[in-house]
Amino acid sequence: MKDIKTYNVIAQEGLDELPADMYTVNKSTKPDALLIRSQDMHKTPFGTSVLAIARAGAGVNNIPLEKATSQGTAVFNTPGSNANAVKELIITMLLLSVRPVFASVKWAQKLAGADVSLQTEKGKNHFAGTELYGKKIGIIGLGNIGSRVAKACMDLGMKVIGYDPYISVEKAWQLSNDIPRAESLEELLEQSDFITIHIPYTDKNRNIIGEDEINVMKDTAVLLNYSRWGIVDEDAVIKALDAKKLRLFITDFSSEKILNHKQIIVTPHLGGTTEEAEINGAKMAANTLRKYLETGDIVNSVNLPNVEMAFDAPLRLTLIHQNVPNMVGRITTILAKEEINIDNMINRSRGKIAYTMIDAADISEGKLKELKKELLEIPEVIRVRALHNPKIVK
Incomplete structure (x- = not known):
């Protein structure tokens, strides 16, 4: 019997993938493996008894990879398990960026009197928006999420341009030939009305969108970061918004400096927060652990x-x-x-x-x-x- 220790709430559908005659869950002080979501393992001790750590999600910033590797602990993630959830949220935020839905609903809720219908007709012109159709979106990162966003935007009639210098050969073959690829980041930034980022956080990618990159963009551009905190230089974004060198910034990562800015929309890390994504991630993580513990095969490892x-x-x-x-x-x-x-x-x-x-x-x-x-x-x-x-x- 092997014991799996869980942190955070792991979907039961994932735990059900661990046969009761082979695995126990949270029964040992020296577990064989960990199944986690957002637990900060930099601050959570784990010993050499831990053969593997599987995160039900794509990012592994909360896991000390160097420590894990040095003691022979395999680390796994679940790429693609929340891709559809993030894609749908990106499309939602794109639509909200061109249609003032929040403001119009707030206004409508204050209406009163017998002539509400007349007031609505007279006031609606204050909330006229624009359309996504025909606009160009630049997608930085064409992996599991970026490629899905590209297809969804094309289905909405948007023009798509992609840029991903790190894309694998396998992913490149899977991409539609209908997605033009920019030769450089600058080329993408110059052309795009909307820019959305879908690359992993690394030291090399820290602040990949900074002051120089924003200055290349159109003054009317909308920038979305649903990748990772640290990918975008927030100070540069605020400076650009205040100088009208950028129209809107939408992000899934909050910090005190960007909250309550009238041209910044912050969602509270909702990217993969759907019931379906949590189930997908838990099942994928559990099966990845089983494969490694039972056969030694390594799939979706980030350190081996x-x-x-x-x-x-x-x-x-x-x-x-x-x-x-x-x-x-x-x-x-x-x-x-x-x-x-x-x-x-x-x-x-x-x-x-x-x-x-x-x-x-x-x-x-x-x-x-x-x-x-x-x-x-x-x-x-x-x-x-x-x-x-x-x-x-x-």
């Missing part, structure tokens, strides 16, 4: 390489280790010395870290214990796990 291999042998060894020369040779030398024949093997790296999976015939518990000890004596090896294939009877 993605690795999958059919588990057809009785025994599987997994090793998290530093990505240095001759590691595979040193590992296989130890197995050869113990007269363990390798049925299948895979090795993948991600930056300074690597992951090796080895399938072999079963061995006694005593011999397996000695083998794991010997492998851990390699200084660059961080963690060794031994998994028995439940489909193969000893």
Whole structure:
């Protein structure tokens, strides 16, 4: 039995993905894995017993990745689980940016008297808006969310231009050829009536939209940030709004300096806050944990390489280790010395870290214990796990 510790409210549909005959939830002080949403793991201790952390959501700023990697804890996210929810909110905010719905509703609620209908007809012209149809929207980041926003905007009759220097080959193939791609960020900013950002937060992306970038935009442009706090320089935005160098800023991330500004609309981090998105994220996170804990396969990791291999042998060894020369040779030398024949093997790296999976015939518990000890004596090896294939009877 393995124990999963949860933080925050995890949708029951996700917990139901963990079979009761294999997993317990919140029953141990030394859990095998963590299933979280917004819990700040920088301030929450977790020990080396934690094999994996899965976040039901895309961002992992609340997880200390360096610490996790150094102790051999895999970290997973659930990309795409809330993509539709964020897309729908973006479309909502785009519509609200061109139609003064809030102001008109507030005005209408104050009407009184027998001639309310006449008052409505006379006053409605004060709330005339514009249309999204035919306007150009620049989408920075064409991943799970950005690509969906692009399609939805095209369905509304908007002209779309995209920019994503970090897009994977897989995602590029999935994108519609109808989405023109800008050669540079500046090209996108110059052309767009609306700009929406959908890239992950990194040190490189911090304040990617600052004073210089805003000065390139149209004075009538609307800027939306439903990506991450820190992507947009708020001081530069306020300065531009006050100087009428930007029409409107809409964001899902609040701070004291931008609250109550008449040209800033703040939503309280609602991007993925739908029942469906929370269920999707919880189920995806739970199944990702199961896959890793039961087979060693890594999918959607943010600190380890993605690795999958059919588990057809009785025994599987997994090793998290530093990505240095001759590691595979040193590992296989130890197995050869113990007269363990390798049925299948895979090795993948991600930056300074690597992951090796080895399938072999079963061995006694005593011999397996000695083998794991010997492998851990390699200084660059961080963690060794031994998994028995439940489909193969000893």
